[in-house]
Amino acid sequence: xxxxxxxxxxxxxxxxxxxxxxxxxxxxxxxxxxxxxxxxxxxxxxxxxxxxxxxxxxxxxxxxxxxxxxxxxxxxxxxxxxxxxxxxxxxxxxxxxxxxxxxxxxxxxxxxxxxxx
Amino acid sequence: xxxxxxxxxxxxxxxxxxxxxxxxxxxxxxxxxxxxxxxxxxxxxxxxxxxxxxxxxxxxxxxxxxxxxxxxxxxxxxxxxxxxxxxxxxxxxxxxxxxxxxxxxxxxxxxxxxxxxxxxxxxxxxxxxxxxxxxxxxxxxxxxxxxxxxxxxxxxxxxxxxxxxxxxxxxxxxxxxxxxxxxxxxxxxxxxxxxxxxxxxxxxxxxxxxxxxxxxxxxxxxxxxxxxxxxxxxxxxxxxxxxxxxxxxxxxxxxxxxxxxxxxxxxxxxxxxxxxxxxxxxxxxxxxxxxxxxxxxxxxxxxxxxxxxxxxxxxxxxxxxxxxxxxxxxxxxxxxxxxxxxxxxxxxxxxxxxxxxxxxxxxxxxxxxxxxxxxxxxxxxxxxxxxxxxxxxxxxxxxxxxxxxxxxxxxxxxxxxxxxxxxxxxxxxxxxxxxxxxxxxxxxxxxxxxxxxxxxxxxxxxxxxxxxxxxxxxxxxxxxxxxxxxxxxxxx
Numbered sequence: 248x249x250x251x252x253x254x255x256x257x258x259x260x261x262x263x264x265x266x267x268x269x270x271x272x273x274x275x276x277x278x279x280x281x282x283x284x285x286x287x288x289x290x291x292x293x294x295x296x297x298x299x300x301x302x303x304x305x306x307x308x309x310x311x312x313x314x315x316x317x318x319x320x321x322x323x324x325x326x327x328x329x330x331x332x333x334x335x336x337x338x339x340x341x342x343x344x345x346x347x348x349x350x351x352x353x354x355x356x357x358x359x360x361x362x363x364x
Numbered sequence: 365x366x367x368x369x370x371x372x373x374x375x376x377x378x379x380x381x382x383x384x385x386x387x388x389x390x391x392x393x394x395x396x397x398x399x400x401x402x403x404x405x406x407x408x409x410x411x412x413x414x415x416x417x418x419x420x421x422x423x424x425x426x427x428x429x430x431x432x433x434x435x436x437x438x439x440x441x442x443x444x445x446x447x448x449x450x451x452x453x454x455x456x457x458x459x460x461x462x463x464x465x466x467x468x469x470x471x472x473x474x475x476x477x478x479x480x481x482x483x484x485x486x487x488x489x490x491x492x493x494x495x496x497x498x499x500x501x502x503x504x505x506x507x508x509x510x511x512x513x514x515x516x517x518x519x520x521x522x523x524x525x526x527x528x529x530x531x532x533x534x535x536x537x538x539x540x541x542x543x544x545x546x547x548x549x550x551x552x553x554x555x556x557x558x559x560x561x562x563x564x565x566x567x568x569x570x571x572x573x574x575x576x577x578x579x580x581x582x583x584x585x586x587x588x589x590x591x592x593x594x595x596x597x598x599x600x601x602x603x604x605x606x607x608x609x610x611x612x613x614x615x616x617x618x619x620x621x622x623x624x625x626x627x628x629x630x631x632x633x634x635x636x637x638x639x640x641x642x643x644x645x646x647x648x649x650x651x652x653x654x655x656x657x658x659x660x661x662x663x664x665x666x667x668x669x670x671x672x673x674x675x676x677x678x679x680x681x682x683x684x685x686x687x688x689x690x691x692x693x694x695x696x697x698x699x700x701x702x703x704x705x706x707x708x709x710x711x712x713x714x715x716x717x718x719x720x721x722x723x724x725x726x727x728x729x730x731x732x733x734x735x736x737x738x739x740x741x742x743x744x745x746x747x748x749x750x751x752x753x754x755x756x757x758x759x760x761x762x763x764x765x766x767x768x769x770x771x772x773x774x775x776x777x778x779x780x781x782x783x784x785x786x787x788x789x790x791x792x793x794x795x796x797x798x799x800x801x802x803x804x805x806x807x808x809x810x811x812x813x814x815x816x817x818x819x820x821x822x823x824x825x826x827x828x829x830x831x832x833x834x835x836x837x838x839x840x841x842x843x844x845x846x847x848x849x850x851x852x853x854x855x856x
Contacts (some may be wrong), residue, residue: 348520
């Protein structure tokens, strides 16, 4: 656990909980999506930290290096980032359409309008 | 070509989706999507026959040998599930033509069919793959397609329903991702068979336990187990009829399959049930969900919403079966997974036909339906009887096996709960039958739904009755699948 040490994971957990709390507590739909992004990003960091090896070089062959970081976690997260971007895009597109048809993106207002129909 | 079947099932809708998105009009995209779904169904049936003849199929994606490359692994369980997914797609797509023109409009039709193909692709991929991370990718593909399909509903509340589902679905998928990360860090592999081999010696590790909790919670969010079902009622109610039929019949079932795969194969039944309190957690939730959701559905004025709550209750039955940890319980869960897909598909399609004629699915639209739309109405009744579990329908078969499994364990209170759930189903389906038969219609002229909706609907209804009488096909496969899963999927 030297090198990055356990603090890396402490920060990841803090980010994760901050993101999840934002998703639950925020009233504004865009803020919810920001929270969701923070939550997802913390998981990306988690994977990248898994792949780290003390004194390991980046996973590109070079002469001086004796150990390399695990490239697989990077590749996985590359995929997960793409998925995250797509989710955010769909979420924002939905938010735009909600704004167009309800005139608001505040969850309280939406609930009121829903129950009045 | 036969050797490539596992990937062809996934590939056919994948290749069709971008072509569909570029097409114009509504008839040509519809025809292409329908043909592709029939092709996929053909592939899945061939796969099931292959599994039946020669046991499991392992397919190395791109020729990279597992566990380094991605492996597609087909056994009885996922072969059965693939038949369910592609079969439902093959019935829903012919049905979709009129329904989509009516509810979505021809302009957005190509995009609708493209999204429906992406949904099919994601579900098939989740079922076929033997790689834990690959599951996440397909899970997100199918989820993103579902969000956009739900948002195409006519009611503006479809948008908020879709948004809620997006938030909860993404949290579920991310939980799953965290769990898979923990497993990778402990074992250095993502291949399910390889994981199953390496995990038993690590069962004391708190990281593996955390991974187990994360994965089970994440998947339970996707399969809408009480109390994680909050996204489901609105999403099913406001989605277009064809989408509700497809999603309700297949999407939660694939999540059930994933749960079974992880509990019984990747972690192993011994770890899940003896070392982790899985049954103690899942069974109370399943029982509460079953009873509360059935009760709530009785009071729903909108029949589509009523059936959505009933879906939450049915998930309770399935989870009850798989949480028993016995071969009999697992058989019942697999049977109900398949059979519930058939009955909910039929019921939602019947409601779609009502919506096509009356523009809504409220209980007031059901009045006198036996006279105005007899074929649609009796299709609904047969589907409803199947949901209750009346003999000669598929619902009876799966409930029977579930009760037998509970009796085998001596769990009499559970038997009472299962029967009570059926009684509640009698009440909520009875409401619709009462309105349809005994109440006078507002306008007594006969307005039967067009054949384009009725034929696919009745194909599913006949499947409900046929497989309820001739149980050889489903029961034999479910029993073989359960035995295979109990033995660790034949992986160990």
